[in-house]
Amino acid sequence: MTTSKSMQPTVRKRQVIKLGGSMLDELSESFFNRVKELQQQGIQLIIVHGGGPNINQELADRGITSSVVNGFRVTSGEAIGVVQSILIGQVNPALVHRFNRESVKAIGLSGFDANLFTCDVLDFETYGYVGEIKQVQTDILDTLLDAGVIPIISCIGATATGEPLNVNADTVASQIALAVKAESLLLVTDTPGIKIDDEPQAQVVTSDIHHWIETEDIYGGMIPKVQAAIDCLEAGIPSVQIVGQQLTGTVITNEGAIA
Structure with a gap:
């Protein structure tokens, strides 16, 4: 796990918030008010999100079958294109827009951006294009957090050669939390x-x-x-x-x- 050294004398207080895909359309004003309160307390926040319902709908509309094995979505060659386009092209920008609209500065990222997290294929025969995180580069996260910007991270990883991989959202959240030395991981549920x-x-x-x-x-x-x-x-x-x-x-x- 690769992390960058802090250039500041004080220890950063950080929390990672994982939003399940089913929660994204239900975020209330009270959620954003609480985010602002935590920022005012000096806590730096990172958001990790899924997008299961949106992905399921698009796969169904295209007639692409999908199943879940051991908590991982089996992701075929057809399905990885859908997962990537939904998470990076639809869910992530919509969520970033919502944060910005609520006067919370945010920017969208995926594993492709600044080599945020690189992956190997977990088990192609069993899961298809599903990734296992091998390395997290925190430099871009440090820069954004110290500037008061919340990174909003979608769960698409990349191999060393740039091949997209679907990564379990809980895995992304936990690996990001470990890499940035977060004091806590928050799993937001209903x-x-x-x-x-x-x-x-x-x-x-x-x-x-x-x-x-x-x-x-x-x-x-x-x-x-x-x-x-x-x-x-x-x-x-x-x-x-x-x-x-x-x-x-x-x-x-x-x-x-x-x-």
Whole structure:
């Protein structure tokens, strides 16, 4: 993992916010107000987004079949062109425009821009044109963040020879968070955190989650969310938060960690 050295004497405070594709059309004014508040507190933000619903619709309109295996979208030669055009050509600029319209300076990026992240093919026989991130160059992110601009990153990576690859959004978010030494990764969902017996949980550790899955206190659509959080913690991110649009919810850490 390649990172650039800070030229400033103070430690940067950074958070990565991952927006699922289903959330993009639902972002409210309160979300952007919260983004502004975090910036005013001196926290530098990076946005990573997917675009599943838009991609699904375009694939269906073109009669291109697609499936999900082990959490990865199987991406054929036909499909990678659709994924690239939807994420870079439609979803990303629309999201950037929304931020700018809300008076939050933002710029769109993908793995192609300034060699932001380079990839190898994960497993072509199983997944097709799906990428595994091998290196992240943070120079462009440092420059934008220090200028008060939020990078909004779509999940299209590039091989060393410039071949586009579809990369899982959680993977992009976690690898970017690790590369920029973010203090936390926020997974924005339609459910603001974990509730047990209808009680919101402010802070939990991973052993709590494993227990609640066994007792079925955590079930349904929350299971993949908490599993993604655990994967990010195991990758080395200090804390992961499952949050709603107010960017508050449940902070998840490993045992013994301080959030």
